[in-house]
Amino acid sequence: MGRRFIKFIFFLVISSGFFTCLARASAIDLKTAKAIDQEIEKNRAEIIKIRRFLHMNPELSNREYETSKLVANKLSVLGLEVKTGIARTGVVGFLQGALPGPTVAIRADMDALPIEEQNNFPYKSLNTGVMHACGHDFHTSIALGTAMVLSSLKDKIRGSIKFIFQPAEEGAPAGEEGGADLMIREGVLHDPPVRAIFALHVWPDLKAGQIGYAPGYALAGSDSFTLTIKGKSAHGARPQEGIDAIVIAAEIIGSLQNIRSRMTDPAEPLVVSVGKIKGGVRSNIIADKVVMEGTVRALSPDIQNRIPELFEDLVMGITQSYGASYDLHYQHQLPPVFNHPEFLKAILPGLINSFGEANIVKVKPQTVSEDFAFYAEKIPAFYFFLGVKSPGQVTAAPLHSANFNPDENAIPAGIRAMCHLVLNALEQQASLKSTMDTRSSN
Secondary structure, rough: HHHHHHOOOOOOOOOOHHHHHHHHOOOOOOHHHHHHHHHHHHHHHHHHHHHHHHOOOOEEEEEEEHHHHHHHHHHHOOOOOOEEEEEOOOOEEEEOOEEEEEEEEEEOOOOEEOOOOOOOOOOOOOOOOOOOOOOHHHHHHHHHHHHHHOOHHHOOOOOEEEEOOOOOOOOOOOOOOOOOOOHHHHHOOOOOOEEEEEEEEEEEEEEEEEEEEOEEEOEEEEEEEEEEEEOOOEEEEOOOHOOOHHHHHHHHHHHHHHHHHOOOOOOOEEEEEEEEEOOOOOOOOOOEEEEEEEEEEOOOOHHHHHHHHHHHHHHHHHHOOOOOOEEEEEEEEEEOOEEOOHHHHHHHHHHHHHHHHHHEEOOOOOOOOOOOHHHEEEEEEEEEEEEEEOOOOOOOOOOOOOOOOHHHHHHHHHHHHHHHHHHHHOOOHEEEHHHHHHHHHH
């Protein structure tokens, strides 16, 4: 845990009063806030048009060819320095402000999911079996909208902004690398170094335009497993002559929940789910093999690191008691997403000032996962939720649903939040640097 917290030293190693100074820094001025709103309204129709085009033309992970072309073209038209081909199809736009200062970043994911859309609106997916069911079309459009707004306010920017458009957040295809980890390895957080990073996710549990946040571990770490149970085939009428892999699998599935209820702290969120199981050849034959696949989610890195050993001990005990054997492939995939509480304390007042306290909602940590976690391991990060539930809706279709249909009226709020977060962070750093320069001269 100690090394994890060291990674969150913001900008440069400075005095212990850093975050306090940030929290006291004033929000952006009313004139700039008004200019942001005017630019959002000016570009609103274009941004909605982009979102609908992206929704109609979704592309799977590491295959976001046309999406990245559109993004690169829009950024180039705005006058940003553009780099393409990062982590296969990733795009980075660089906006240099008129005033000196550090660099902060916005990250948006671009990939869609292998889901057949069930909505019937005119801009539904044209790609059979592919759909933006997780809102990445929103994320990309909001980041482009933020670039549109801030490129018109370059004279107000104290430093620079990287717009990181990332492929493969949903996971690279088998045998390929991709996503946040690969983008980091290919240098998106360097040249110039990025001092803080922001990202959002559309959230159907919140009303359109509301902003949700969770301090500390906001999203769970994610692991996957494939377990093969090896028994012995026999006639279904003479089970004593075989070793029934299906019976063993059933016992393992039930016992896996003991990891959550009996082997770890019950106050620590943990989910163990078997999502796929395959075994047997016909009804009257004892199955000699069962293959099951699943996922493990944990908010605590300590718990996440303990699970593989607990998992294998449990499987070993059950299979040995039946005289069976097993193969277990357990893979760590993503760490939890961490919103550093002190960083959050520094930037939250600006959001409240911009949206009003009633529209900034503290939410529970979620056991879904996100590869934004890799950025948050490197530098201070803020990952927040953008409400997309339409007025009057009691419940909205969930993420990864074939009927997912977020309210487009939330898009301006997402752009506004990103603009205020970025400008406030840069202004705060400028104020802090000025204070420290004054102290050093004294």
